[in-house]
Amino acid sequence: xxxxxxxAINDPGNPLVMQLTRRQLxxxxxxxxxxxxxFLPGLADFTMLERQADSAVRELDFGAARIRDRVTLTEEQxxxxxIEPSEVQPGGSxxxxxxxxxxxxxxxxxxYVTGLAIEAGSEEAAYIEYVKSAYHQSDLDCVRIIRTLxxxxxxx
Numbered sequence: 001x002x003x004x005x006x007x008a009i010n011d012p013g014n015p016l017v018m019q020l021t022r023r024q025l026x027x028x029x030x031x032x033x034x035x036x037x038x039f040l041p042g043l044a045d046f047t048m049l050e051r052q053a054d055s056a057v058r059e060l061d062f063g064a065a066r067i068r069d070r071v072t073l074t075e076e077q078x079x080x081x082x083i084e085p086s087e088v089q090p091g092g093s094x095x096x097x098x099x100x101x102x103x104x105x106x107x108x109x110x111x112y113v114t115g116l117a118i119e120a121g122s123e124e125a126a127y128i129e130y131v132k133s134a135y136h137q138s139d140l141d142c143v144r145i146i147r148t149l150x151x152x153x154x155x156x
Contacts, residue, residue: 001116003132006099007143009106020150025098025106026076027155028146032096033071033079036060038149039142065089090115096142110139 009025011017020028032039033056036046042062049068050057056071065088072080078097085091092114099107112135116128149155 001114001128003112003135005110005136007108007139009108009143010104012104018147018151020106020147022076022098022100022106024150024155025146028149029079029096031149031154032142038145108143
C-alpha cells in the first residue's frame with residue numbers, strides 16, 4: 001500500500017493559527033526521532049541504538065511487539081523512517097518532507113509505503129481504509145505536538 005497526504009502548517013490568512021518557521025518545524029521532526037514516546041501512542045519504551053547527525057537506528061517497544069527502524073535525516077528537508085521487516089511487522093517506510101511552495105507557506109507531506117496489499121473488492125480493502133485513516137490522524141497529532149513544543153519554546 002502506498003499512501004500520501006499533505007498537512008498545511010501555516011495559514012497566512014488565519015491569525016488564529018500559530019505560524020511556524022521551517023526551523024521550528026524541523027526541530028519538531030527531530031523530536032519525533034529523538035523522543036518518539038511523545039509521538040507514538042502505545043509505545044512503552046525505546047532504545048536509541050545509533051545516532052549520527054544524519055541518521056539513527058532505534059528499537060521501539062510496543063509491549064507485544066518490538067520494531068526496529070532506521071531513520072535518515074536530510075537537514076531541514078525530510079525525515080525517512082524505514083521499518084525493518086520482522087515476524088510481526090512486514091516492514092515499510094514513512095517519509096515526512098517539508099514543502100514550502102512560497103515563503104512562509106509550509107506543508108508536511110507524509111508518504112507511506114507498506115507491505116499491505118489490496119485487491120479491489122477484497123476484505124482487506126476496508127482494513128486498508130482504516131489504516132489510512134489512522135495514519136492521517138496520527139500525522140495530525142504529530143503536527144499538534146510540534147505546535148505545542150514550539151509554543152513551549154522546545155523547538156526554537
